Amino acid sequence: MATEGQKVVLITGCSSGIGMAIAVRLARDENKRYYVIATMRDLKRKDKLVEAAGDAYGRTLSLLTLDVCSDESVKQCVDSVKDRHIDILINNAGVGLVGPIEALSLDDMKQVFETNFFGVVRMLKEVMPDMKRRRSGHILVISSVLGLHGVAFNDIYSASKFATEGLCEGVAIQLLKFNVTVSMIEPGPVNTEFEMKLLTDVSKKEFAGADAETLDHFRNCYLPTQVNLFQGLGQTPEEIAKCTQKVIESPRPPFRNLTNPLYTPIVALKYADETRSLSVHTFYHMLYNLGGVMNVSVRIMKFLSGGWLRRRTISPI
Ligand SMILES: NC(=O)C1=CN([C@@H]2O[C@H](COP(=O)(O)OP(=O)(O)OC[C@H]3O[C@@H](n4cnc5c(N)ncnc54)[C@H](OP(=O)(O)O)[C@@H]3O)[C@@H](O)[C@H]2O)C=CC1
Numbered sequence: 025m026a027t028e029g030q031k032v033v034l035i036t037g038c039s040s041g042i043g044m045a046i047a048v049r050l051a052r053d054e055n056k057r058y059y060v061i062a063t064m065r066d067l068k069r070k071d072k073l074v075e076a077a078g079d080a081y082g083r084t085l086s087l088l089t090l091d092v093c094s095d096e097s098v099k100q101c102v103d104s105v106k107d108r109h110i111d112i113l114i115n116n117a118g119v120g121l122v123g124p125i126e127a128l129s130l131d132d133m134k135q136v137f138e139t140n141f142f143g144v145v146r147m148l149k150e151v152m153p154d155m156k157r158r159r160s161g162h163i164l165v166i167s168s169v170l171g172l173h174g175v176a177f178n179d180i181y182s183a184s185k186f187a188t189e190g191l192c193e194g195v196a197i198q199l200l201k202f203n204v205t206v207s208m209i210e211p212g213p214v215n216t217e218f219e220m221k222l223l224t225d226v227s228k229k230e231f232a233g234a235d236a237e238t239l240d241h242f243r244n245c246y247l248p249t250q251v252n253l254f255q256g257l258g259q260t261p262e263e264i265a266k267c268t269q270k271v272i273e274s275p276r277p278p279f280r281n282l283t284n285p286l287y288t289p290i291v292a293l294k295y296a297d298e299t300r301s302l303s304v305h306t307f308y309h310m311l312y313n314l315g316g317v318m319n320v321s322v323r324i325m326k327f328l329s330g331g332w333l334r335r336r337t338i339s340p341i
């Protein structure tokens with residue numbers, strides 16, 4: 025149970041990756057400022073987290089079941105927290121989806137929205153009213169750079185993160201009146217199970233419904249670029265956890281928080297040209313004309329990311 029002065033942090037999707045890294049980092053805080061409730065939809069997947077938490081498990085870290093796709097599971101979990109008191113909510117649970125939309129099933133697309141968007145909505149509906157009553161709280165969402173700009177063949181995932189960004193932008197304004205803060209964490213590629221899940225999913229699908237030319241672009245142009253980007257620019261989940269802790273501990277937590285300076289120019293392109301044609305054409309060029317050349321996109325991004333743009337990123341260091 026949390027002790028006096030400790031902040032109660034509830035995190036969704038802690039069986040792996042970013043959620044697990046944030047749970048471990050906060051639970052192992054030297055000054056024991058946090059009491060972490062790490063949740064996952066299937067507690068059979070708890071072993072890695074328990075091992076990584078070490079002696080924090082049972083002291084500053086406890087586990088609860090929570091499936092963000094189930095109203096009942098969300099309510100049961102929040103009801104079982106002492107006095108339903110959550111100081112910091114970290115919406116992390118999420119799933120990816122890649123492929124040409126004409127070859128993806130609507131069921132797969134709905135599952136992405138059910139998890140990434142409605143999962144956050146369910147958590148907000150359950151946790152926000154208590155925070156408003158107490159006139160304190162911090163809500164964070166592990167969003168994505170793909171919540172700020174679209175990337176070919178990530179359309180549905182990106183749309184789910186855009187939707188979440190839009191949702192939270194409005195909620196953030198409303199909650200200012202109640203002294204509750206909202207922050208989005210926007211990583212680029214992070215080396216977690218996320219990418220392997222995507223690639224496994226791709227290897228199982230035939231993508232019937234897409235024409236041969238589109239499939240050729242997807243398989244031979246997009247996928248190798250994605251693999252290069254994860255290898256060349258991928259951050260570790262621990263880096264995202266560091267950034268997240270920085271945001272939590274900031275006296276005035278920003279609303280938007282990019283974690284990777286290499287992505288800052290990509291996002292800045294959108295704002296450099298209000299018609300957005302510049303970013304659409306640049307991404308097209310990077311993908312189709314340069315993407316095939318080993319790591320060129322990565323090198324361009326590293327070149328562009330020097331200088332003042334770096335200061336617009338929440339650095340994990
Ligand atoms: N990796 C990346 O490149 C990036 C990831 N992100 C975002 O970061 C977040 C975490 O992803 P990451 O750690 O990388 O990937 P992982 O696949 O390692 O982790 C995803 C977590 O979400 C959980 N999850 C999925 N569906 C549900 C559900 N219905 N209820 C509860 N938990 C669920 C998974 O649980 P289970 O084990 O049960 O499947 C898992 O714990 C996601 O929101 C993702 O969109 C953002 C930018 C980049």
Ligand SMILES: CC1=C(/C=C/C(C)=C/C=C/C(C)=C/C=O)C(C)(C)CCC1
Nearest residue numbers: 168170175212213249250253307310311
């Ligand atoms: C193809 C391509 C790109 C791909 C970006 C990717 C694939 C980003 C993936 C991010 C992830 C996985 C975020 C998770 O939330 C760039 C760099 C924009 C440049 C244009 C070409």
